[in-house]
Amino acid sequence: MVNNNPTMFAPAERASAKSVMRDAEILQTAVFAEHVVRVLPFSLMILNWERQVVYMNQRLMDLLHASSHEEVLGKRPGELLHCIHAYENNAGCGTTESCRECGAVRAILKSQKDKVQVSEECRVTSTSGDAYDLRAWASPYTFEGRSYTFFSVEDIHQEKRRLALERTFFHDVNNTLSPIVGCADLMGKARDVESAAKCASLVQWAGRMLVDEIESHKRLLQAENKELSVAISTVQPLSILREVIGLFSQNQSGQDRNIVVKENSEEIEIATDKVLLRRVLRNMLKNALEETQGKEEVCLSYAREQSSVVFSVHNPGCIPRSVQLQLFQRSFSTKGEGRGIGTYSMKLFGERYLKGKVWFSTSEEKGTTFFLSIPITYEA
16 A cells, blocks of 8 residues: 555555556456446446556547556546646545545545445546546445445536536527617607617617627637637737726626726737637626625726736635635536536636636635736737
């Protein structure tokens, strides 16, 4: 048994390479296990008590592009999937604070503890930046007095993505259509030209917003499929912050809210994709407004830092730790099932396409700030 590392969740202990090989040899003689692993039409692995792979089927080998069993044996599931948290410390998969929210680790531990079959959903972000929505399945198995776990993951990202995109799209479009319908009704009741003109202006604004919503969802699909191309133009930070606020000024979520821009005396011009930048900033502001009430202040600002510009959106609220650990993961949302696009798209657009960095800070004393840092000069 090897245990030289601390853990923040699951036990860090690992079986030695010799023990892993012994388990692999033992399971080769288990007719039932060998038959099940071979005939099931999906990737399957058998784990030892330390959550390490000691047996696997050919489908898993093919999925991982592994040429030999030795490449897989002894590793934990998150390490095979190249989960970003599997490399945060030397103890590996299952031992970081973020692993507390991982459905795969929880399923394995519960199956071991209660001797029952367990299924949980989990979200994995790989070291290459790819996002996976998975359903993890764990079931206990005993052979020759030794305890093992049958473990498999099913890719459900198409199902989750479709649901999240549909519900988010319908939610956003419905919010945009509401003022159009309302203004159309008012236009029919308008008694003077001035009132009718005001309603017409609002309908025009809402129509542009609707087109923007549709285009945004189209771009998100293109981004996820790695088909999105950027269109670089010159942008002034203060101008785009005011533009983003303007998008909310006539929207229900932004009406009667205390949104301010902290002005910067330094005039800067940046070369970037204006539409994508606006989308990221808009999501940052939308997220902040959802976490504030009444006249609580939401502050937008920007500052030059060497060869980059850092945008920030601050609100006085504090994000719970369990939520912090899952932010930026696709399909994760505090707004209910079928949501979970906003913070994920911030990261996707801001980092993969704008060549920047997206992060946040939060505390009870200072509130929550989301940051976007992008280069002043875009380099393809």
